[in-house]
Amino acid sequence: MCGITGWVAFDADLHAELEAINAMTDTMACRGPDDEGTWVRGHAALGHRRLSIIDVAGGRQPMVEETADGPVALVYSGETYNFTELRNELASRGHYFETHSDTEVVLRAYLEWGSASAERLNGMYAFAVWDARIQRLVMIRDRMGVKPLYYYETEDGVLFGSEPKAILANPLAERVVGLNGLRDMFSQSKSPTVAVWEGMREVEPGCVVTTHRGGLQATRYWSLPTREHTDSRDATVAHVRELLEDIVARQLVSDVPRCTLLSGGLDSSVITEIAAGRQARVGETIRTFSVEYAGQTERFVADTARDAPDTPFAHEVSAHAGTEHQDILLDPDALTDIDVRTAVVRSRDIPQGLGDMDTSMYLLFRDLRAHSTVALSGESADEIFGGYREFFSREALQARSFPWLTEVTPMRGLDVETLDPGLQATLALPEYARDTYDSAVASVPRLADDDDHEYRMRQLSHLYLTRFLRLLLDRKDRLSMAVGLEVRVPFCDHRLVEYVYNAPWPLKVYDGREKSLLRGAVGDLLPDSVLNRRKAPYPSTQDPAYVTKLRGICRDYVVGSAHPVVDLVDRNWLAGAVVEDGPVRPSTRRSLERTIDLAIWLDIYNPTLKI
Template identity: 50%
Template structure:
């Protein structure tokens, strides 16, 4: 998967910049534990930390292409292009010669053949910086859905970029400053395209590329969701979804390292695991390896609620048996989950607090750490709910038709969870409601229009667009940061842009044809799954139900509230804390955020 970074400066000889590049790249050593590399030319320096997945020996980076002793182009690349073998064959037919078996080299030659237009040919998850030595121009590219992150920071004389904010913050000319909009973005539970938490820093928008040269920079969109009339009948639609899923699974199982699936026992992860098991069996390379997560005592403490309808473990075990998977159920202890060292890793990996799933970040880190001992690549079921209508906000009118982001209406709102914990004056000054309303209006204005579409179908299209472009990125960030913190590559088959494009235009009457959530996905994969899983009601990512976890979290926060030297101390609503008697899931999330906020402020010399 890798970590990438780079520095362009048109008024400096960059041949002497390796120490700075090394410092930037070293912040992402966990993303690339297998190797590191640097390449410099007169005005450009590229850095790379490698997680070796394809062509373990030949895929060393940064990678260059030369002709007659002159460098034509160089790239630092992160991700996977799943159709690289077909592209390599096409390029060979056009006269290109390859010295490796890596997808990185295919990307380089594709650029030399087709220029920046080559992005239209790529199927995969990727973020890369490519230096065209002929024109002295940097091209930054991010995949269509935004699976892989890419940040950049314009300077007076050039530009910095990196897979994570921490790589840019390691540059000696950059100071970590978070302004009001940064704090609003942090608290609003909205992933605004292009916006980063740190002042002066930006995140390249999914489906876009940035070209930077002496004349300045320009951003170009190469992909976006489009509204098209869906002409397939239901049977054809179900068959098309199945064929797409089979092709996606086949492509995403390509790796030169051990591979597995994340299996919760829900519909999405079970479908991915079943498709992977079938493909591996046909190759004669099975069984599929799968992993699930549970918590010590959950069989005793589990209580169903609005987001957790049933425990995962029995369903994961049944699915694993159904496909004869080599399955591991990781049981996390309370001691592991409450370890302050583990919790502090979350804001370190994110470069910001991340608490919307409570202990779901630390537990995911622990799961990925255990998986990494046996596998280097994992397939996940992320984004199926957004594509096929699995969330309550697709179904409940009061959520679907709310005049805000539907997940905020559904309760994914950090502000009330911080009541009595954070200084209310700070919240009032930030005007989160106004900021969120502005971002909501901007997002709605982007939704493509299908002429003649009725109001109800139009609203479903809006909710789908918001979910794919504003909510999925929150989940992809979580998956990327927690997995890369241990050097694990996680692939997301449901984010294949062909599937996203197709399902975006399937009418709601087909997505909900039998009155159940994700009807279309159930129909497309029914023959692969046990009946219990086909009929299982959606249940969110599992969390600990042990009341001792909440007590430990509360105790940790109270220590911070009593410590005048704690970085978060001045931001705490001390009067509210004394009166606070809350408990349960929302209160846990608020406490989690405050504890992470302190760790973030402690580990970054931030100016707010």
């Protein structure tokens, strides 16, 4: 896992721009604390920061193959889980390998198959190849978008990087956010290619972006396929289990310590049980980590989202699987520490966070990084297997809206009503969200045999997998890489995603509950209490001291200093929200969190807002 960046300028010799490429590369130090490297040749400059996972001694980057017609240079971030098979195939085709790294496999795969090599990779990756033989830059991103990659067109080429901050470190990139950037930031809709910063784009998941003298071209090598599912229930359940066993086995491969993230929910428990069983066969015990808020288990109060605290379930799974478990205990002081919140906003480059759920995840990752370099996560099972309550909500099924915006959930972030009234009118967020939704559902293919209900469920699944999941994956990548931790997501293996997506909805809920296929596939692995546990989101603190401290920060940092953020929020709302002893609704709490994040973002980046 690494951070990559680069600059291609077809009308310039970039040897004179070493200071700029070094500055771009330095912004990726958190993603790659183990090594750094830059490479400049003519019109191309590449930068790399390395987090060593496979072949720690080898695999340095940028990795270059000098050919008779010019160099081919690669910067690569991520993991290719089928690199052993690809290496054997390439060796049979005459390729010679100098390292044991998957990076070299990817480079030689490009030399053999060009950009079509992406179709052969199984993994999470984002990489760029400067091919001097044909004066072309090729940028490629994995199918599900687990690893980020951004680019910014210039007059004579392009800038790129794993994160926007790498691009923004170049003087050619202007720190401007326009109306559509603000709309996407506040709407929680994750529009394709939009990167919030004006002029900047994301390489879409499953896409290849090629830059040459004639301009820039984006092509798609993978999209979520729609096909008929003919397997029986028993065959489907068995195949899901087979895939999970293979995926976890592949993703456990590492030359550095690894662990699992264990919440005690179904998804993380599945990954933990399979991983623990595999490691036990070779005489190893896997470590597991959970986040716990001080006093949460003892003072827990059930609500519509959570009916029980996580910790007892996590401990039960750990005991059942035989893991070495550790709770990372957090209190309101840690969750509201302004330096920590600043690190979280800086890691994401935009104030699109989830308050204490982001801060706690960052602190969890920071603390467990002292023990492990790789962690396996249960992220994305709900999107794949149909775990969210919106899949069963009449309101969500009938709404002309993204399902995660139809009910009161933590993902709603800053409520529109808390924005400045004039800004509300200018942004027209309800209309923007509706137009974005209409465009998204219009692209969902329909099988001839899909009745209206089946097609509607296919639409919801498609929206979660191609829009909502990208928000979660981006969050997890940024918060983990901010502390040099690689988080792998087994449920995002494209083979599993394709297979389960195309299973008919009645098969996905064959026993009348959410995620029936997953429960059926792993029923023999888990304690009954966990197997039958109701879905609960990532934990959020219930300590009233947390809200008190939020109010204090807003009162001192925002209101007391007349911070520029007050021009973006409703001043009347803010004045009432910071009152010491007034009641706080969940939506108000989220808006206080987002207002603080927005203020921190303005301080860090000083963007020009074109409103």
